[in-house]
Amino acid sequence: MCNDRLSGSLLVLFGALVLWRASTFPSLAGLEYGPGLFPSIAAIGLIVCGALIGFGSRGRRKAPSTSTMPPQQTGWRMAARPMALLIVILGYGLLLDLLGFHIASFMAVSATALIFGMRAGGAVLLALPLVIGVHLLFYSLLRVPLPWGLLTPMAW
Amino acid sequence: MSASTLTSLFSPASLTVIAACTLYGTFIGAMPGLTATMAVALLVPFTYFMDPLIAISAIVATTTTAIFAGDVPGTLMRIPGTPASAAYVEDAYRLSRAGRSRSTLMVSLFAACIGGLVGVALLALIAPQLARVAVQFSSFETFWLACLGLSCAVLTSNGSVAKSFSSLFLGLFIATIGIDVAVGHPRFTFGNYELFDGISFIPAIIGLFALSEILRSAQIGHRDQPANAVQESFSKALHEAALVLRRFKRNIARSSVLGTLIGALPGAGADIAAWICYAISRRFSRHPERYGTGYIEGVTDGGSANNAAIGGAWTPALVFGIPGDSVTAIAIGILLLNGMSPGPQIFTESPELVHTLYGAFALSNLAMIPAGLLVIMASSQVVRIPRRVLMPCVLLFSLVGAYAITNSVIAIWTVLALGALGYAMEANGFPLAPAILGIVLGTIVEENFMTSMMKAQGDLLAFFDRPWAAALGTLTLLLWALLLTRGIYESVQRRRYPSPSSETETYP
Incomplete structure (x- = not known):
C-alpha cells in the first residue's frame, strides 16, 4: 500500500512542473522577486523532499501510519x-x-x-x-x- | 467583564444561539468524518444573519462541544469524530470494548470542560499582555510569525520530517493558486477565472478531511464494529469517572496549561495539542507500556489538551490576526466581513468583542456538560447508525456544504481533487495538518513578504532590522536548523536500521 519510491518520484515530477511554470511568471519591477518566488520555493521544497523520500535510503521501509483505521484488507x-x-x-x-x-x-x-x-x-x-x-x-x-x-x- | 457584556451574553438571543450550537456541535462532532472545522464551516452561512458578537459565540460554542464529541465515535467505533481525538482513540476504543465506554466518555467530558475553562482563563490573562507588544508589529514581524507557525506545524506533526515538509510544501503550493498579491498575475489557473480568487479554503478543508475519510472508509469495507452491548449504569460510570479524574488531576492540570500554550502557537491546533500532551503523558507516566492498550491516563491528557487548545488558538488570532488553527481562520474571515479586523487594536477598539468571546467560552464549556451527558447516554444509539447509511449522508453534506460557500461547481472539483490527494497522502504516511496550515498561512507569509520587500526595496537584511523581527527571525531560523538536523538524523537512522526504527514515533 505504502510506496515511497512512487510517491517520492511523483513529488519530484510535480515540483519540476511547478518550477517550470513558475519560471514563466513576470517579476516585480525593480526587484528580483515576483509572483514566481513562492511557487518556486514550494516547488524546490517538493523536489528535495520527494528525492529524500523516494531515493533517500536503499532499505525498504514502512512509513509510520497516521491512519487510525484498522489494518486494511487487500483485494x-x-x-x-x-x-x-x-x-x-x-x-x-x-x-x-x-x-x-x-x-x-x-x-x-x-x-x-x-x-x-x-x-x-x-x-x-x-x-x-x-x-x-x-x-x-x-x-x-x-x-x-x-x-x-x-x-x-x-x-x- | 463589564455589565453590558454580561447583559449581551445572557440575552435570550445569545443564550438560544449558544444552546443550539452546543447541541449542533455535539451532533456534528459525534458523527465520524464530520470535523469541528467542518461544523464551523457549515455554520458560516448562518452567521451572516447574526450580530458579530453572537456569531463569535456561536463559533466558540460549536467548536468547544464538537472537539469533545469527537471522542464519542472514537471511543465506540475507533473512528475519531474529529482529528483532535485521534491521539488517544486506541486507548478509548479498547476501554469501550472492555465495557467501559460511558465512564471513558465521562472522563473525557469533564477533562474537556476543565481544559476549556483553563484555556479561556489563560487566554484572558495572556492575550492583552501580548497585544501590548504586538501593537508595534509590522509586516516583517507578521512574516516571521507566520513562518514560525508553518515550522511548528512540521515540528509537531507525527510523520517523518521529509513527509511533513512535503505536505507543507503542497499546502504552500495550493495557497499560491490564483491572482498573486504583488502584481496581480494569475498563477496556475489555466485560464479558469473561478480559480483567480484561489482555492476556497472551506471546500479544501472538506476535501482533505471529510472526503478522504469517506474514501478510506469505503476501502475498508462495511465491517461495522458492533457497539458493545454491555453498558455501565449512569451512576456507576459517573462514580468511576470521578475516581479517574481525582487520580489523574495533575495530568489534567498539566495538559490543560500545555494544551493552551500549544494551541496558542500560530499553526498548531487542538489535534496537535492532543498528540503532544498524549506523548508527554506517556513519557512521564508510571505505566508507559500500557498506553495504546486501553489505559485511561492518556485519555485524560488528550481530552483536556484538545479543548484547552481551542482557547489558546484564539490568542494569535486576536493578538496578531494570524489564525492559530483552521477554525480561527474561518472566524477571522467572519470578523472581517463584519468590518472588524483582528489585531492588537481590537483590545482597545472593541473590548466588548473580546469580553464576549471569553464569556462565550466559559458558558459553552459549562453548557457542554449536560449536552455531553445526554450524548453519552444516547451514544449506543448513535453508533447503531451503520456506515452505509452514514457515509452517503456525510458525502452529500460535504458536497452541498462546499457548494454553499462558492455557489459554483468549482467547490465540487476542489473537494474531489483535495479529497483524492488527502486519501493518497494518508495512505502513504504523509500527515495532513501541515498541508492545511500551508494553505492558511501561505497567503499570509507571501503577502507580508512581498509588502516587506517593497518597503525594504529588496534588502533581505531588513527582515532582521527591527528588534522583534530579529528575535522572531532568529527563532525561526533556529527552528529550521533543528528540523534539518532531525531530518538528517532520521535518514541516517533509517540507513543504519532499514525497517523497524522508522516505526517509532518521532516526537520532539
Missing part, C-alpha cells in the same frame, strides 16, 4: 470502492448544473449507498428523505441558490 474490490466513489463525485460535479441539485444528489446518494453495500430499495429510501432534508436546510433556511436544472419549472 481489488477494496481498491475499487474508493475509485467508484471518486467517479460518483466526478459525475455529480459534471451533472449538477444540468440535472439540478435534487436529481443529481438523489443519484449520488443512492450510488454511494450502493457502493457501501446497501440494497437498492434501502438506497432509495435513504436518498429521498435526505435530499428533501438538505433542500430544506440549505435552500429554504440558508438560502443557498442550489441549481434546479431539469426541475427548473417546478422551482419555488
